[in-house]
Each structure stands twice: as structure tokens, then as C-alpha cells.
Amino acid sequence: MYTHLRRFFTIALIAATCVFNLPARADEPTQHDAGKVAQAVNEEEHKIEHKLEEHEAKFDIGSMIMHHIADSHEWEFSHGVALPLPVILYSEDRGIEVFSSSNFHNEHHEYNGYHLVHGESEQIVPVDESRKVYDFSITKNVASMLLSAVILILVFTSIASWYKNSKGKAPKGFNSAMEVIILFIRDEVVKPNVGPKYEKYLPYLLTLFFFILINNIMGLLPGSANLTGNIAVTMTLAVLTFIVVHLNANGNYYKHLVKPTGVPVPLLLIMIPVEIVGVFMKPFSLMVRLFANITAGHIILLSLFGLIFIFQSVVIAPVISLFALFLNFIEIMVAFIQAFIFTLLSSMYIGSAIEEHSHADHGH
Amino acid sequence: MSLLTPNPGLIFWMLVVFLLVVFILAKFAWKPILKGLKDRENEIQGALDLAEKTRAEMAQLKSDNEKLIAEANAIRDQILRDAKDAADRTIAESKDKAAVEGQKMIESARETIRNEQAVAVSKIRKEVATLSLEIAEKVLHRELQDKAAQEKLIADLASSARLN
Numbered sequence: 001m002y003t004h005l006r007r008f009f010t011i012a013l014i015a016a017t018c019v020f021n022l023p024a025r026a027d028e029p030t031q032h033d034a035g036k037v038a039q040a041v042n043e044e045e046h047k048i049e050h051k052l053e054e055h056e057a058k059f060d061i062g063s064m065i066m067h068h069i070a071d072s073h074e075w076e077f078s079h080g081v082a083l084p085l086p087v088i089l090y091s092e093d094r095g096i097e098v099f100s101s102s103n104f105h106n107e108h109h110e111y112n113g114y115h116l117v118h119g120e121s122e123q124i125v126p127v128d129e130s131r132k133v134y135d136f137s138i139t140k141n142v143a144s145m146l147l148s149a150v151i152l153i154l155v156f157t158s159i160a161s162w163y164k165n166s167k168g169k170a171p172k173g174f175n176s177a178m179e180v181i182i183l184f185i186r187d188e189v190v191k192p193n194v195g196p197k198y199e200k201y202l203p204y205l206l207t208l209f210f211f212i213l214i215n216n217i218m219g220l221l222p223g224s225a226n227l228t229g230n231i232a233v234t235m236t237l238a239v240l241t242f243i244v245v246h247l248n249a250n251g252n253y254y255k256h257l258v259k260p261t262g263v264p265v266p267l268l269l270i271m272i273p274v275e276i277v278g279v280f281m282k283p284f285s286l287m288v289r290l291f292a293n294i295t296a297g298h299i300i301l302l303s304l305f306g307l308i309f310i311f312q313s314v315v316i317a318p319v320i321s322l323f324a325l326f327l328n329f330i331e332i333m334v335a336f337i338q339a340f341i342f343t344l345l346s347s348m349y350i351g352s353a354i355e356e357h358s359h360a361d362h363g364h
Numbered sequence: 365m366s367l368l369t370p371n372p373g374l375i376f377w378m379l380v381v382f383l384l385v386v387f388i389l390a391k392f393a394w395k396p397i398l399k400g401l402k403d404r405e406n407e408i409q410g411a412l413d414l415a416e417k418t419r420a421e422m423a424q425l426k427s428d429n430e431k432l433i434a435e436a437n438a439i440r441d442q443i444l445r446d447a448k449d450a451a452d453r454t455i456a457e458s459k460d461k462a463a464v465e466g467q468k469m470i471e472s473a474r475e476t477i478r479n480e481q482a483v484a485v486s487k488i489r490k491e492v493a494t495l496s497l498e499i500a501e502k503v504l505h506r507e508l509q510d511k512a513a514q515e516k517l518i519a520d521l522a523s524s525a526r527l528n
Binding site: 066069070071088119121134135136137138139141142145146149152153156157159160161163164167179182183186199202203204206207210211230231232233235236237240295 | 366367368369370371372373374375376377378379381382383384385386388389390392393394395396397398399400401403
């Protein structure tokens with residue numbers, strides 16, 4: 001069983017590497033054969049050197065954690081086993097450039113006039129510092145996101161096809177499990193908070209919930225990306241909710257911002273700024289909450305695992321492993337809770353913005 | 365701090381991918397799923413409503429039946445009671461009539477007896493008187509034939525009267 005799995009993964013890795021390397025090879029067809037052997041030898045040497053260095057160097061828990069939390073231009077499954085991902089760069093002078101991140105596997109981490117900087121997070125900077133370059137690479141996070149998007153689409157379209165094909169039948173198995181969650185989101189989260197016009201927002205909120213949930217859970221798998229613990233992702237989600245709220249908000253909502261009911265006129269000087277800050281605090285809190293919860297969970301887990309390497313003791317390692325197991329369960333719970341909270345608060349913000357009566361819930 | 369600086373590339377991909385997921389799922393997943401759920405809910409609700417209605421109808425029928433049975437029972441009881449009353453009355457009437465009739469008969473019998481008795485007594489009286497007269501006549505007749513005895517008697521009577 002294990003050997004089968006390993007063989008499967010090896011093949012999958014090789015296949016994926018080939019696919020991702022294609023654009024790079026298109027750039028340099030002549031270099032390909034001769035360069036490959038040399039590169040491989042070089043890489044091996046580099047690796048050995050690297051290992052030696054690492055052995056001598058003290059274990060640095062901080063950088064280990066940062067390395068695991070941060071985004072990367074390759075998908076490292078375990079030490080030395082990494083899937084190179086495509087680098088996509090845009091600059092005004094060169095236009096769009098696409099090549100494999102494995103091209104940075106040389107001594108100076110340099111390729112085609114770009115330098116891959118390993119700091120707290122990876123960054124691609126042009127060697128010529130006067131140039132400005134935009135990095136649209138398929139990083140580990142983007143790859144993980146694409147994977148989760150594919151999973152979501154496959155899972156839910158297959159469930160949807162079941163509804164189309166077997167009308168009037170009782171739900172079974174996985175369908176009923178998903179149905180429970182969908183119904184929970186619809187009846188307990190969206191319906192009571194958004195109000196009577198909830199059906200319009202249901203697709204967005206359901207997608208939001210399942211997208212966050214699946215990425216939270218995928219983030220817990222070893223070697224996976226920390227997508228929902230990335231501030232760019234949570235920011236995008238929060239901004240989307242903000243846009244949905246403010247595109248659909250009615251007159252009452254906007255009137256309430258500039259003229260809160262029952263507030264004496266002198267107080268308006270204070271109230272209006274407070275209200276306006278409140279408008280932006282809502283998405284900000286959404287962004288920070290999800291980011292901080294998921295990142296904190298990852299940091300705690302990684303710290304625990306780091307302790308094993310710091311103590312290097314047979315006695316302490318199992319204890320810490322047990323504790324890490326326990327925390328993993330908590331993290332699974334957090335994965336659900338955070339997805340739920342993000343959806344719940346989004347529903348509440350939408351609900352308070354589209355409410356017909358002026359005694360709107362402030363929702364702070 | 366790098367953790368807190370959003371990467372523009374990731375934001376771009378996130379927007380593209382997430383919006384695509386939202387649109388694809390909304391069109392091909394949520395719409396049929398939510399519709400299916402709603403249809404099923406309506407079906408279940410309809411079935412429940414129907415069951416409720418049927419149950420109400422059944423209850424109505426049952427109570428109607430019970431009412432009918434109760435009415436029938438009441439009527440039957442009434443009829444039985446009436447019949448019994450009628451029978452009782454008839455019996456009582458008959459008894460009374462019979463008693464009255466009997467009494468009457470007894471009375472008339474007594475009357476007849478009395479009359480008969482009276483007649484008989486008067487006849488016997490008459491007979492006895494006649495007979496006594498005849499006997500007295502015969503006795504007198506025979507006594508008066510003996511003149512000496514008559515005179516002796518008278519003397520006796522006169523002597524005894526003096527003694528008194």
C-alpha cells in the first residue's frame with residue numbers, strides 16, 4: 001500500500017514538474033539537454049553543502065516557523081522534495097515573463113536578471129534595481145487555492161447533479177452530510193441575519209463559507225499552504241464582503257451614517273466620524289480575525305514541533321506530539337468556527353445594510 | 365512584518381479565483397442544490413399538510429360516526445323504553461281492568477246470591493208459615509175435636525193463673 005502510494009506520488013510529482021517546467025523549457029530549447037546534467041550535479045552538490053551547513057547551524061525555530069507560514073515560489077512537501085511552481089512576472093519593459101521557479105536553484109538564486117530573496121518571506125527582485133517588476137507568480141498559496149477551487153467545484157457540482165437527477169429521493173451519504181451544512185448556513189446563519197431578501201446573497205455566503213472552510217482544513221495538512229492565514233487572502237475576502245454590503249445597502253443605511261437617529265446635533269461631530277470608522281472597521285476586523293486565528297494556530301503547532309527539535313529528547317517528543325495532536329483537533333474546530341464566524345458576520349453586515357426600517361442594528 | 369504586508373500578486377489571483385468559484389458554484393451548484401432543497405421542503409410540507417388534513421377529516425368522520433352511534437343508541441334506548449312502558453301500561457291496565465271486572469263479577473255474584481238467598485228465605489218463610497199454618501190447622505183441628513180435654517186445659521190454665 002505504502003509503496004503504491006509512494007510510486008503514485010513520485011509519478012505525480014514528475015508529471016507536475018514537467019508541466020510546470022514546460023514554459024521554462026520553451027524559453028531555452030538548446031540549453032536543455034546539456035544543461036540538465038550539469039544542473040543536476042550542481043544541485044546535488046548544493047544540497048550536500050546545504051545539509052552540512054544546516055547540520056552545523058543551530059536550529060532556528062523562528063525562521064522555521066516563518067518559513068512554514070509564509071508563501072513560497074515552490075511547494076515543498078518535505079525537506080528537499082519540492083514542486084517547482086511557475087513564476088509569472090510583469091514588467092513594463094519586458095512584458096509578461098513565465099518560467100519555472102526551479103530556475104532559481106543555483107548558487108546565487110538568480111535567473112534571467114531576477115533574484116529570489118529568501119528573507120522572512122520570499123521575494124523576486126530584479127537585479128537591475130531601477131526596474132519595477134510585478135510578481136503574479138503561481139505561488140504555493142495560489143496553487144493551493146486553485147486546488148481547493150477545483151475541489152469545491154467538483155464536489156458541489158457533483159452534489160448539484162444528484163439533485164437534478166434524483167428528484168424526490170431521500171439524500172444519501174456524502175450528499176446528506178453536505179446538505180446539513182448547507183441547510184445550517186441557510187437557516188441558522190443567512191436567513192435570520194440577512195432578512196427576507198436572503199436568497200440573493202446565499203450563493204456568495206455559501207461559497208464564502210465553504211471556501212474558507214476547505215482552505216482552513218487544507219492548511220492543517222502537513223506540507224500544505226497557509227492560505228487563510230495569509231493577509232492578502234483575508235483582505236480580499238473582507239473587501240468583497242465590504243463591496244457586497246455597500247453595493248446593496250439602501251438609503252436608510254447611508255442616511256444613518258451621516259445622521260444617526262436620536263443623536264443631538266452637537267454630538268454629530270463625534271458620531272459621524274465614529275460611524276464612518278465603524279464602516280471600515282467591520283471589514284478590517286473580518287480580515288484580521290481570520291488571518292490572526294489561522295496564523296496563530298499554525299504558529300502554535302509549529303512551535304510545538306519546533307520544541308521537539310530543540311530538546312532532541314526521546315522523553316519529551318512523545319509528550320509534545322500528544323499535545324500537538326490535541327491542538328490539531330482544536331485547530332480543526334477553529335477551521336469550522338472561523339469559517340462560520342466570517343459567514344455569520346458577513347450576513348449580519350449585509351442584513352444591517354439592507355434592513356428596511358431605520359432602527360438598524362449597529363453591529364459593532 | 366512581512367506577514368502583515370499583503371502580496372499584490374496573491375490578491376490578484378485570489379480575486380480571480382474566488383470570483384470564478386463564486387460564479388461557477390452559484391450557477392452550477394448552489395442554484396440546483398438550493399432549488400432541490402426548496403422543492404423537497406415544499407414536498408414534505410405538502411405531505412405533512414395533507415396528512416394533517418386527512419387526520420382532521422378522519423377525526424371528523426370518527427366523531428360523526430360516534431355521534432351517529434350515540435344517536436342510534438339513544439333512539440334504540442328510547443324505543444325500548446317506550447315499548448317497555450307501553451307493555452307495562454298495557455299490563456297494568458289489563459290487571460286493573462281484570463281486577464275491576466272480577467270485582468264486578470264478584471259483586472254481581474254476591475248480589476245474585478243475596479237476592480237468591482232473600483228469595484229463598486222468603487220462600488222458605490212462606491213455606492214455613494204455610495206449613496206451620498197447615499200443622500197448626502191440623503193440630504187445632506185434632507185438638508178441637510176432643511172437647512173434654514179442652515175444658516180440662518182451660519181449667520188447668522185458670523187454676524195456674526190463680527196461683528200466680
